[in-house]
Amino acid sequence: MIDADHGQFYVQDLGPYDVWMAEHAADPDLPPAGWTQEAVYIHRIGVEPHSISVGTARDDMVESLIIVHEFEPMTEPTAEHIVETDLDVPTGQLTMSSPGVQPEDGPSMAVPAGLLRARVSYIPTEAPDVDTNDGPGDHFLCRIDLWPAGQTRELVILKQGPNPWAG
Template identity: 75%
Template sequence: MIDADHGQFYVQDLDPYDAWIAEHATDPDLAPAGWTKEAVYVHRIGVEPHSISVGTARDDMVESLITVHTSAPTTDSTAEHIVETDLDAPTGQLTMSSPGTDPGDGPSLTVPGGLLRVRVSYVPAGPPASDTNGGPGDHFLYQVDLWPSDRAHGLVIVKQGPEIWAG
């Protein structure tokens, strides 16, 4: 379970991300957390250097499964929406957090340092066994698969879910 405060959670290589944000945070041409209009309505993830923001259908505790693979795994046929992108993780240390939490307090994960491919799958699920805030929105398992990549492939929508998907 992860806190999806403001309907999102982050997967970040925090030190390089913090260095990048210190230099670019005031750039008016950059969407906060990578949330362009297309990110919000089409691919559901915000992408910035060293960081991915996963949009969620709930502003609540949500189920997530983050797995590191040696190569690209098969896609989950039950997923409603699947998107892939690149994540540069030079330190090999990823943190998971959300806007309302301190990244230092969240879970962390050691990954192969360097360029990773990330697949985010939105798998329909029932309410989690543990107590949540009971807010509105569909329940999904947010499955995040990571594997090393030898080159950047950019953002690709593998399977497009419904346009209206959260709320």
């Protein structure tokens, strides 16, 4: 579970991301956290170098799961929405945070260093047995599958969920 404050949480290689942000944060042509209009309404994820912002249907505690694979896994058949993108993790250390959770307070994990492919699947679930602050919106398990990528590829939607979807 992670607190998806403002309806999002981040998966980042924090050191390289912070360096990139120091150089590009003031660029008015770059949307905050990669949230272009297309990202908000179609992809459900925002993408920046070394970072993925995962949009959630709720503004409270959400279920999340990161699984590292040696090879590309099968897609989850019960997922409502599935999107893939690249995630460059040069340090091999990922952190999870959100606007309300500082990176040092969120979970972290070691992953293979280098370019990874990330598949974000939105799997409908029942309300978890923990307090989620009773916020509005559907419950999803945000599952992120990671595996080594041999080359860069574009963001691709493998399964498009309904729009609007959050609420």
